[in-house]
Amino acid sequence: MSDIVPRALDRELKRGAAELMILSLLNAQPRHGYDLSKLIEARSGGRLRFHIDSLYPLLYRLEERGWIKGMWVEKPDERRRRIYKLTPTGKRVLADQRRTWDAFVDAVRQVTGGANA
């Protein structure tokens, strides 16, 4: 599989894949933006990378929808950071989306995997 170029990913973002990734990551634990971008890059083996000007507008959109909530957290010896966590609504949406996504991936795999099998 070739690298997914960011420009293409950006288009994907609008379709919800990115949303799903972020909601999933935040479901495990609250994180700040940089943390999220690093995690996505690491977990995708460097193939997925968010531009800063894609990531944050997305976070803000999710926040406006009430799925996540950002808050400034101050820890001793650390800079003030804005940490995002999933709201109850967000959790429900995530569950929904996962189901939809799983179904979608299954469907795609059935189409494409059938050829391989």
Added chain:
Amino acid sequence: MPDWKGEVRARLESVRLSPMREAEIVDELAQHLQDRHAELLASGVTPDEAVRLTLNEFESGTALAARMAPLRQAHTPTPITAAVPTGAVLSDLWLDVRSGLRQFLQEPGYAWAAVMTLALAIGANTVIFSITNVLVLKPLPIERPESLGWLLTTGPDAANGRGRMSLPDYAAYRDEVTKLTNLAAYRRTPVTVRVGDEAERLLAQEVVGDLQGLWGVRMALGRRLGITDEGPGSVRVAALSHHFWMTRFGGAGDVIGRQIFIDGAPHSIIGVVSSDIEVGGFADVDVWLPLAAPAEAGSWLDREWRPVGRLAAGATFSNVSAQVTAVAERLAREQPDTNHEWSTQVATTRNALTSSDDRLIITLLVIVVSLLLVLACANIMNLLIARLITRRQELAVRTALGATRARVVRQVVTESLLIGLVGGLIGLGIATVGLSGIRAVAVSPFFRNLELDMRVIGFAIVLAFVAPLVFAVVPTWRVLRLDLRGALSEGSTRTVGGRSATRGRSALVIVQVSLAMMLLVVATLIVRTMTALTKIDIGYDPASLLAVEVTVPEWKALDERAVNELQRQVIDTAAAIPAVEAAAMVSGLPVIHNPPTVLFDVASGGSTRDERPRAELVVTTADFFRVFQVPLVAGRTFASQDASTPAAVTVISAEAARRYWNGEANAIGSVLRIAKDDGASALDATVVGVIRDTANADLDKPPLPTLYLLNAHWPTRRMHLVVRSAAPASLAPSLRAAIREVDPDLPLRDLRPVSATLADGFATGRLLSTMFAAFAIMALLLAAAGLYGVVSYTVTQRTPEIALRLALGASPEAIARDVVGGSLRLTLAGVGVGVIGASLLARAMSSVLFGVSASDPTTYLGAAAVALVSAIVASWLPMRRAASVDSVKGLRQT
């Protein structure tokens, strides 16, 4: 490390976030970038590469704004969400202020331009107000000044009619003018004051009559001087000024009753005058003394006294005037030697304390700085209009959301008040610097006593609040009159404003240029007057002269011969100093001191005119003409043996010879009879020589006839020792030592080069002309800035049209000519209006002009040329921009 916040903020510029939200986002993204950058550095990337890679986190310059655009938070429609009147006035105000500050931070260039323009104008106005404050608004703390009548005299050659009178004059008016009660008089006189072992030369305010009671002078300590303190029989007393009490006695409370020596005589201190009298010239008075001898015994020639009295109950100024004129006429008849052709007028307190020329100058300065303020406001108005036009969409959104127009106006006015406030504060700072500069260069005590008191500060604060209202309301209203709803759909700021706004701004520029033109003309006339005055040939070269006033005090109780002998010894000792080429004494330095006027008769020879001849009397010693090197016209100057012969000789000035003998040839050998000031005796003197005229002390007046007599024949106690030397300034210590050697008790005063004293005489004029010039330059800069703003704005608006013309084959030169032509048209209109205004102003000030006429064509042409050149410079950049318009890009704007 790059400014990460700046990077983020730049990409958010077009997004309409609330200020708080924007700050949060900037913080958050900047932190992200910083983390990334730190990580890259830690991984061993070179610093340059790290920055480049960090910036790669952005997809593009516009992506952030584009992706933020659909979000709700990006549609904070107004900087203030509470645009609708809430009724909560204070919180609205706070919102306005916050929004105003935010606007400043967003457009610091605009804010600073406006603030500094206003600050300069407020600073200039505050400086001038502090002068007005002392001169007009803060007069002496005199009780009921409106019912005081001041006696001013006019002599035959005194053009200004502000003369003083002699003690016998005063006594006559005191006894005969019944409509003025409590007539008192005062003069300034230098005295030697010894406290303990330390003697110094101080300034005394000598009074006759109950002056302190008449004025209601307040005492910090003790009692006032009264009539009973006067005269030879009484115990000699003195009152101290507040500042002298503080500096010399440390404000000690037990000073009353202490003894000090004034001119050698013991005086006991009876009081300390309150400091509120220390205004203007009164700030320099150190001690107040009652007159020691009876007024009637004074000399008729010493016209040093200023009388003032209280109008009697029911009396009017014209009642008093009638009585005063009667006395003046009687005195002129009965004392023809001294009072012929002298008249006396009654003046109000205001006219007595400031001359009409002073008031004219201050009025001019007030006009000039007011015009400057108008110019500054016009400039800010221009800036504001331009900015409001670009903000029109924002204003439109807010009106659409329910903000009333008044509310929008209030918002803009609040922002303007912020400009005013900051401008006012900086202006006060500028005024403080300006005033300390003036104090540093001024010689006149008047300027040295200028200060920023509460009233002056209050004035600056009022200006800071009023000026913004002037420059804010009109443009705001203009913009509001435009169709704001149209602005919403228009989406473009380019064509907004339209023709009428452009016309308005053009009118402003015309006003600005005309004001600048007026100030330029006024300043040029003043500067040229000053230059003409300094270029007058005063009749001698002061460069190598050092002078010191040497008085032989009466308390040394020496007779006239002894006075002469002492003066001769002083001269001889001074002349023996190796560096001294010649030494002499003179009663008053030519051009610097006003000599007394005497009447004389030509006893034999020569033709006299109908009126009695009069001349200024200068008493000298033999070498005077050698020291001053005044050229001889005919006959000879004094010889050293002249002093030892009883027959007096005189040298006269060319003007005296011309006026009274029809030329110097007739004058030589003629014998004059000069009335002495005791009124009884006279001195006969033979004319032996005629010398060239020295200038009148009033430089703008022609020279007066002058008689020179030797001190041997006309004994004078207060003389100025003058020595000629190649290095006069460095000679001062040895000259002082030489005089001390002759007699350590001789009070010395003003030991300094004559050229320095002459320069002091010009200091006030130079200071004033510097102020006028500075204000004119400021006006010119403001007008040029205004013009630049308008031309530049016009070019921006006309860019599509210019592009079209270029595309159709017009040459860039033609476009440039067009732009410059437009600005020249505006300037010429301004110059035209300015010439009219300037000629009105110049005519009003013609009485203070010298050596240049109020309608001097060179001045007007020069000012017009300067205005035009400034206009060309101001339109240079916009012109270049216009000529280099890219026709393709420009057309796309349409």
